[in-house]
Amino acid sequence: MINSHTSDIKWMKRAIYLASLGKGRTSPNPMVGAVILDKNGNLISEGFHLKSGLPHAEAMAFNNLKKDVRGGTIYVNLEPCCHQGKTPPCVDKIISFGIKKVFVSIQDPDKRVSGKGIKLLKDAGIKVHLGLCEKESRELNKSFIHRNITNSAFGVMKWAMSMDGRVGLKNGRSKWITNKDSRSLVHSLRASFDSIVIGGNTLRKDDPLLTSRGIRKPEPLRVVFTKTLDLPGKSNLWDCKLARTLVVYDASTADKKFLKRIPKGVEIEELSSDNPILLSNLLAKKGCNNVLWECGPKLATSAIKAGCIQELMTFIAPKILGGVGSMNPFSDFEFTDIDEVFNLRQSGVSFISGDIFVKSTI
Numbered sequence: 001m002i003n004s005h006t007s008d009i010k011w012m013k014r015a016i017y018l019a020s021l022g023k024g025r026t027s028p029n030p031m032v033g034a035v036i037l038d039k040n041g042n043l044i045s046e047g048f049h050l051k052s053g054l055p056h057a058e059a060m061a062f063n064n065l066k067k068d069v070r071g072g073t074i075y076v077n078l079e080p081c082c083h084q085g086k087t088p089p090c091v092d093k094i095i096s097f098g099i100k101k102v103f104v105s106i107q108d109p110d111k112r113v114s115g116k117g118i119k120l121l122k123d124a125g126i127k128v129h130l131g132l133c134e135k136e137s138r139e140l141n142k143s144f145i146h147r148n149i150t151n152s153a154f155g156v157m158k159w160a161m162s163m164d165g166r167v168g169l170k171n172g173r174s175k176w177i178t179n180k181d182s183r184s185l186v187h188s189l190r191a192s193f194d195s196i197v198i199g200g201n202t203l204r205k206d207d208p209l210l211t212s213r214g215i216r217k218p219e220p221l222r223v224v225f226t227k228t229l230d231l232p233g234k235s236n237l238w239d240c241k242l243a244r245t246l247v248v249y250d251a252s253t254a255d256k257k258f259l260k261r262i263p264k265g266v267e268i269e270e271l272s273s274d275n276p277i278l279l280s281n282l283l284a285k286k287g288c289n290n291v292l293w294e295c296g297p298k299l300a301t302s303a304i305k306a307g308c309i310q311e312l313m314t315f316i317a318p319k320i321l322g323g324v325g326s327m328n329p330f331s332d333f334e335f336t337d338i339d340e341v342f343n344l345r346q347s348g349v350s351f352i353s354g355d356i357f358v359k360s361t362i
Contacts, residue, residue: 018048028287030144032057039071058090070098079108082117105137109148143290152280166321191216194288199299200226219243229258
């Protein structure tokens with residue numbers, strides 16, 4: 001950890017804020033912001049990574065320069081890249097522009113970069129400071145970090161329930177447990193995810209749309225995970241003009257005759273089993289840093305048991321549904337002792353027009 005001056009913290013927090021402007025659009029890349037000061041400490045340029053395939057934050061900042069930067073300082077929330085991808089290495093630009101000091105918040109977990117970018121900068125005679133605002137930078141890019149370390153997507157599970165823990169009546173009706181404001185928040189939350197997962201039962205029962213309602217363009221990838229492939233011939237998810245849809249099925253149990261029901265334009269993948277971690281791995285390979293799971297009790301339970309879920313988002317309505325056999329958000333985890341249960345760490349509670357929104361981590 002470095003010894004930090006107030007001004008250094010200010011500029012790094014500015015870089016982190018700029019990075020956050022790319023939320024929901026940068027995957028499989030991280031969110032990165034860059035701030036450039038001249039040799040006298042004056043702000044002369046800044047930039048952020050807007051979208052995968054477009055210039056990285058450092059490149060945008062250099063492109064926006066209107067003054068001489070030689071001898072200046074750059075602040076970036078993630079280690080500058082040093083490999084040729086869709087865009088040129090940022091390390092080369094930093095060196096060629098004559099920057100003399102670089103503040104890096106965290107090291108890049110990507111093995112193609114991790115530590116190598118910093119070494120190249122140091123070898124070029126540039127002073128590198130690592131560790132400024134580390135906590136904030138890790139939180140911002142936790143999904144990107146998780147995918148690179150585990151080769152699986154960062155999973156967040158969302159559900160809505162009544163005060164007595166029901167997600168619907170025993171006849172299956174569940175619209176609407178929560179209020180309009182809570183549902184609007186869900187739409188905006190979806191915009192920050194790369195894909196949204198449901199199971200075949202949810203598709204058959206609810207026929208959801210699974211979009212941000214236009215808040216994000218393009219919309220997140222919609223994913224149906226099915227054991228049987230026995231899916232309806234008509235569905236909101238089959239309209240791929242609105243958003244991409246992917247059907248992933250368990251090849252060991254599915255009846256492939258049902259494939260003919262799925263219209264052209266819908267992507268299809270098969271897996272060797274119904275273990276949700278295989279789906280998480282597949283989505284990570286497809287470039288999804290984070291995944292929102294909006295599935296029913298069986299898949300929700302399997303996903304948590306498989307380690308696919310890192311965070312929970314729960315909407316609680318001030319209602320009592322009751323009823324023997326009413327639906328719960330999870331099926332049986334088969335715990336036999338209280339010491340075996342999942343102890344959640346609460347990370348935030350808020351009220352939404354009477355509903356309660358709770359964020360927690362597993």
